[in-house]
Amino acid sequence: MRANLARHGRRLLVCRASAPSCAAYANPARRRPITRPVARRDFQRTFFNVLFQKPPREVRQPEYEPGWMQIMVWRSRMLDSLRPPPRRELVEAWKKLMQSKLKRRVPLNSTQALQCRRLLEYLAEPSNPEQVRPLSSAHLSMARQVLLDIEPQERDQNHLDLAKALHAVWSSGNFTGKARSPELQWSYFVKSLCRYGASLEAMQELCTKWNDPAYAAYLDKEDRLVEAVARGLAREGKETELVELIEYAEKHGVPYDAGTQAVMVVFFADLDRVPETQNWLSKPITQSYSQVEVYRAVASFAMRNGLQDWAMPLFLELGQSQPKKKYWDALSQAILLVGKGLGEVDTMMSHMVDRNGALSPDTHTLNGLLRVAVETEDAALGDEVLSLGAAKGLAPNGETYLILLQMRLATGNVAGAQAAYEQVKYLEPWNHESRPGLFDEYRQLLSRYLVFLSRESPPDFKLILALLEAVEEEQILLDPETVASLCLRFLENDQHFEVMDILSVHSFFFSEAQREVVQNAFIAFCLDRHTSTSRAWGGYQLLHQFFQDTSFERRSRLMEAFFDRKRPDMASHVFGHMRQHRNKSYHPKMDTYIRCLEGFARYPDPEGLGMVHNMLKMDTTIQPTTKLYTAMMLAYTACDKPLAALDFWNEITQSREGPSYASLEAVFWTLERKPGGDRKAREIWERIERMDLELPPAVYNAYIGAVAGSGNEKEVRSLIMDMSSFVGAEPDAMTLAVAHNALPGQELQARFREWAKKKYRNTWAELDKVGQRLNEYSLCQFKINRVMKA
Structure with a gap:
């Protein structure tokens, strides 16, 4: 303080009263009169104001799936070498989590698969004399159903490790209850490998059991493992291995049938590989008809590649064979795709017959034609299909409006999308129609609809909030990209409570990789120079509250960004959050301290500097160097504390490293x-x-x-x-x-x-x-x- 006063006094004595020559370039601050507010004398009934005052909005508590928090507590205690919870509690947590997954049809995310695998291995270990029953066959079966019966959103190594751990427990017999045959458990294991990106390993498993009579029935009769592995290879783009598997199967007693034909034709048709598609389609199969998906894929393939003349004889042959109703529906879609009009489709409908007599179009026929309109992005065709259905007395069902919602979103029709959504919400086709996959399709479309609305200018926040209420009622887990887009729009509108609600409902259901998608959106928002400093700080506070797993590198970038915004106080808070993190890998490194101190040298903040210096004193992992002392000297100098800064110069001169x-x-x-x-x-x-x-x-x-x-x-x-x-x-x-x-x-x-x-x-x-x-x-x-x- 004395040095500061001396410096001020000395400068005032040296200065002259005359204006400097640069006064023409700068406007010195002028004293302005202070305007005092006029006192209000209105009478106010303060008692009633307090009595009927609207209560402040409560912050929503984070939501977790049943059993998941107990599993995470167990993992935390194991990492800290503390006594874990009793095994009976862990078994109950496993059961609750799997039951919740099966009820809500929500797949295991990558992080959950990792922790469940670790918990399974822990529970499968021989327990101490403690009399606790281990996992039962029912517990293992629930996990197997979650892996195989629910369409996954992620396919990675953690899911594969869980599948392998499950198979190991089944094989060991270390569980209570009825055990199924090892051949059946092996087939479940192979399906899991195919489903989660290890189809090459599944193919090797098939080859090892190929000549074993006990497993022969699972290859092409009961579980059709050859077809399952082929679909996995096709999904992973393993063309060479896919062809090798089909050829190997034919040579070793598994014929080329409609199932494997569907895999091969759809795979090459999607790649627009003309010779290969035609070759695998023309190859004889053991059934009378190809599968419906083959005709549908060939029609789209012919449209994209100008092969309508090649495809028409195939469709004519199908119509002349008097197929079942589902083939007629595929045929009507194929006619539209190869360039014919809706009039030809109408004419064909009057000639639909199978071996039992005449057939009539129904709502499924109408929905198939609408999906063609969606694929071709032809809204006019969709309206014509609806008119044709009305003329034939075909009432639209919930799936119809689901397809219409997809079409309206593709064409950017906001009013049409909202009308279609209201009908879908009212009819709930996933509860009243037998077609599988409708709920997952609805979930995906709802995510797309919310993203579509969030990108409108300006967004209709009232409608978005109404949709989010429906999402919560139906217990739908939105995609991380959707959550990120919505959070950014609400942040731009300063609606922080809505952001907290969305993150509380969804963020703790995401895996680590999915959470990174949302984190990246928040960080991009905070780093964007067009984002105001107050909004960037609000975004960071929410990031700090909901994403404690934000990486060290991202936190460092945020700290520097707030220095660049000339807000060293905010930057020091970011630094403090890094230092206070319970995970030591997030603690500041030597370079972090130096960059923070250099930030204070550019934009002084004595209070923040004092906080960082105190943290440095207590940080036993940091050994001071000349560079660190130099940074301290710069920071204290910028904060008008040159005497304190010179103390660090003395440390430098006395150190082994020197200046x-x-x-x-x-x-x-x-x-x-x-x-x-x-x-x-x-x-x-x-x-x-x-x-x-x-x-x-x-x-x-x-x-x-x-x-x-x-x-x-x-x-x-x-x-x-x-x-x-x-x-x-x-x-x-x-x-x-x-x-x-x-x-x-x-x-x-x-x-x-x-x-x-x-x-x-x-x-x-x-x-x-x-x-x-x-x-x-x-x-x-x-x-x-x-x-x-x-």
């Missing part, structure tokens, strides 16, 4: 801001001269600034003129600006400007292009970008 060029520049900068600092600066400079060091211009400029800071204007001129003899470079605009800005008086600055304009005319002309301002002492300052680094 660096950066620390020399920093100490001269400190002495520039310290009254009487020129004496110490000359002592340091004499040592440098005795050591005959080659100095960079930045260090010499800093020395000039230290001498100028004490008002030695004539000595500064001499140092500038002798600069080339010391550093081998002529003075530049930075040299003149540092000297000018450091001089502590208006008269001193005026004399220096007059001298520099004559002596270094061209260099000063460059400096004149730089903006100028008045500091708190009414001294002229060039707006140079003098970045101090440790």
Whole structure:
């Protein structure tokens, strides 16, 4: 405080009353009259105001799936080497989680699969004399159903590891209850491998059991494992292995049938591989008809590749064979896809017959035609299909409106999408129609609808909130991309409670990879220069509250971003959250401390600096270095504490590592801001001269600034003129600006400007292009970008 008062007093004594020459470029602050609010004398009934005041909105508590928190508590205790919960509680937590999954039809995410695998291995270990029953066959069966019966959203190694652990427990027999045959458990294992991205391993399993009579029935009769593995290989894009499997199967007693044909034709048709598609389609099969999906895929394939003439005979042959109703529906869709009109479809409907007599179109026929309109993105065709259905007395059902919702979203029809959604919500086709997969289709479309609404300008927040209520009622888990998009729109509208509600409902159901999708959106929002600082800070606070797993690198970027926004107080809070994290891998490293301190050097914050310094003192993992001491010196100097900064210079000089060029520049900068600092600066400079060091211009400029800071204007001129003899470079605009800005008086600055304009005319002309301002002492300052680094 004394040094600060002395510095203020000294500068005021040196300053003159006359205005500086840069006053034309800057407007000094003027004293303005204080406007006082007019006192209100209105009578208010404060008792009733308090009585009927609207209560503040409560923050929603995070939601977790049943049993999941108990599993996470167990894992946390195991990591901390603490006593785990009793096994009976863990078995009950396993049961609750799997039952919740089967009831809500929500798949295991990657993180849950990882922890469930670890828990399964723990529970399967032989227990101590403690009399606790292990997992039963029913518990294992529930996990198998979750893996195989619910369509996954993620397919990764964690799911595979869980499937392998399940199979190992089944094989060991370490469970209670009825055990199924090992052949059946093996077939479940192979299906799990195919489902979660290990079809090559599943193929190897098939080959090892191929000649075993006990497993023969599972290859092509009961579980059709050859077809299942082929579908897995096709999904993973393993073309060579897929062809090898089908050829191997044919050579070893498993015929090429309609199922394997569907896999091969659809695979190559989706890739628009014409010769391969035609070859696998023409290859004879053991059944009379190909599967319906084959005709549908061939029709789309023919439309994309201009092969309508090649495909038409195939469809005519199908119609002449009097197939079942589902084939007629596929045929009507194929006719539209190969370029025929709806009139031809109408005519064909009157000739639909199977071997039992005439057939009539129904709502399923109508829905199939609508899906063609969606595929071709032809809204007019969709309206014509609806008109045709009305003419034939076909009433639309819930699936019809589900398809219409998809069509309206594709064409950007907001009103039409809302009308279709209301009908879908009212009819709930997934509860009243037998077609599988409708609920998952509805979930995906609802996510798309919300993203569509969030991208409208301006968004209809009232409608979005109504849809989110429906999502919560139906216990639908939105996609992470949808959650991210909605959160950003609400953040832009300053609706933080809505963001908290969305994250409370969904974020804790996501896996680590899915949570990263939402985190990335928040971080991009906070880092965007177009985002206001207040909104960026609000976004960070929500990120800190809901995503404690935000990576160390992302936190460091956020800290630097708030420094760039000239908010060191916010940056110091980000740093503090890193230091207080319970996971030590998130704690600041040496480089983090240095970057934070360099931020304080650019944008001073004494309170934040004190907090970071105290954390550094208590951080036993950090061993101070010259670079760290230099950063501390810069930060304390910027916060007008040059005496404290010089303490770190003493630490540097007494350390084994010794000073660096950066620390020399920093100490001269400190002495520039310290009254009487020129004496110490000359002592340091004499040592440098005795050591005959080659100095960079930045260090010499800093020395000039230290001498100028004490008002030695004539000595500064001499140092500038002798600069080339010391550093081998002529003075530049930075040299003149540092000297000018450091001089502590208006008269001193005026004399220096007059001298520099004559002596270094061209260099000063460059400096004149730089903006100028008045500091708190009414001294002229060039707006140079003098970045101090440790």
